[in-house]
Amino acid sequence: MPFRSSSSYYQPPTAHEDRPSAVRPTGGWRAVVLLVTAMITAVVTLDLATPADLRARALFGLVPIAVALLAPVMATAVVTGVLLVVYMTLQSLSPVPSGGLAVLGPLMIGTGGLLGVLIARRKEEQLARLQAVTDVAEATQRAVMRTLPDRVGPLHIADFYQPAARAARLGGDWYDFQPSPHGIRAVLGDVSGKGLPAVSASAALLGAFREAGYHEACVGEVAGRLETAMQRYNAWARSIHDSEHPDAFSTALLLHFPPDEEAVDIVNFGHEPPLVVSADGRVHTPDVRPGLPLGMGALGAGPPAPVRLPLRPGDTLVLFTDGVTECRDEGGVFYPVRERLPRLVSAATAERPPGELLRLLAQDLHRHRHGAPHDDAAITVIRRTATSVAPYVTQADAALYEPRLAARAGVRP
Template sequence: MFRWGGERAWVAGGRGRRGALDRLPRAGHEDALQRHQLLRVRGRSVAWVPPFLLLLCITYVDFNTTGEFRIISWIVLVPGIAAAICGVWGTAVFAVLALVTYVVADHAWPHQYQTGLPDFILVAVGGILSILACSVRVRGERRMLHMRDVAETTRRTVLRPLPPDWGGLEHAAVYLPSDVEARVGGDFYDIQPGPHGTRVLVGDVQGKGLGAVEAAAALLGTFREAGYHEADLATVADRLEVRMLRHRLHTTALGREDGDRFATAALIGFPQDDDSAVDVVLFGHDPPLVVAPEGVRQLPPGDGLPLGLGELAGEGPPPVHRVPLAPGETLLLTTDGVTEARDGDGEFYPLAEDLARAVAAEPRVAAPRRLVAYVRDRTLRHCAGRLADDTTVFAVRRRAPGELGRNGRLRS
């Protein structure tokens, strides 16, 4: 089991399902959800059982001890326990039940052994405080659940779910965000089918936090429009560069200190007129790896600057390179969380070498879902689960003509 700051990872791809890969429970609302799930049997809540058993135990012990050792006042713990695991009404019921039980049990003893009014007040005040504490807890859990819904909506807006075989491509992705609350960071990816072929964008916005999320959302919005309408991939690349510059101008005008933000990205086009090649534009991003049962090779490094820094080159967007891609070969793209993962000795994770050994031992690792799962696990093992940045592992390849799903040519 690996730890990466209490994070939660999810996988998208394959047949279009997303499975949660929970390494560790998340703090806050997730803990609350897991607690309620653990206190259910066959769909019914059993949260009332612990405080009820405690009430019975205290009453039983009190009746079976000497008069010099009365513990009935301990019954104040019953509504306290209920406040932690039950609802407000359940806590109120236990507060009243504890008070009634106290009165009955105390009066069953001779007068000289009765604890009397002081402990009665203690149990009554303890019950009232437990109800108030439970109300605060429930309100906080509801607020956190609402924030979870907001964060989930943000994630689905930036990293929209991709249908299976979208654009005639078999794809899979693993995303580990560094922002626990937002559940999404500066990494982004998408697939956009269109009349000029299917385009893929994978990238990483410099920095963290909501500013990086905003920049990623701006770039993805431009990609989804330009990737569909523009016939030339170079024009799509130019639109992305202009969009990043416009986004920086906007944030600067708002007085924010992220006017120098940039993004590395890999823009890939799967042309309709050539099933044995892909068009690649690299904006300062590491070149993709081509993984196949026969081995692993790296595409030529790009000569373009990151998005937002293209004006420094003065020559427009980086050129488009057409590179061969045989049937069955998978393109693997990763972000800094993989390339900058270090072990205890400060050594970077040797991704290409490790994949070459894995494919040689098991050729089926080259399939997208197997590939992203393997890279995820090996990256986490290499850095002992301590990822320093958002981590995205994205794998994509063409479907064989006979394997295209019914969504293969759909347009969004």
């Protein structure tokens, strides 16, 4: 069950586990040794058990071709040399065939070795190109969906992300945190559609969130900027006649943690409401009524209004996309996260780090799901560990924004 997270309990595979290699054979050296041993044993047994005029030992020429599918060029060449030695040993013990036919075996082994080397070289070139594409994909992932820290100010974070495409590293789900001089902002959303168009739309929304989430003092202004970004993306898609994704939209939850207040402001763009786990382990769904999704603002009277909820130290927010709620079991039943989470959480669990709660939820989701995931799934767990939220992060931010904050409060800086 792959996870993309710095703080979740599952870590992504290391570079030696998930990267293709032109030096390390597919399946490991043990697989190559077993393959070569098995094929040599089979050919020698067949050669000894068949009539002399069958010349079964010439089948050694097939071994380098099979080895080339698993091993690099040098290993394929070494195996070819070993086969020639084995053939000459058999020929010296039992000189069959003889005369001009004696060169048939070395000729077939040499031909098979040459083909094997060419195949192995072609495979290494393809692996190198695949590695280059993988590196680009990972760099794109870090730029679009940057790795979250364990903590942002007084917020302790754990996150889980699983794209629907098995080999993909990005999808239509998007989330991030943005510290700002006005408090900490967070977002989690789900773009309609799949594939590269959905990734492109989520990248546009994340860029807008990071920019507006830092500069805008009012979370309502951040919401308006996200709506504008979605409409701007759709205008661009129409201008280039993108028939795959001409009118995208995205559900989202936009969160604002105001400084020095035990509260969180939530703007709901047609998304699943979050779950709140109190410090004593109780779970409830807050009344955060959904508005129109991003990209559909022209149908209403502007972005939905923020809703303020109490969020005291020790309380936890659980945000998720519809890839979680629409996960089906063998009978086609959706995953009832609002019913299952209270069974997973206790007072003791509520006191542990958010990664423990995420682990329990992700394992339960995995047990429920039947087959491969059909939609991107993202979960973000946010635990408030203190009351105060720093209004700025660096001294440069303080020098820039303290006068504005003081002026807004009616105090001369």
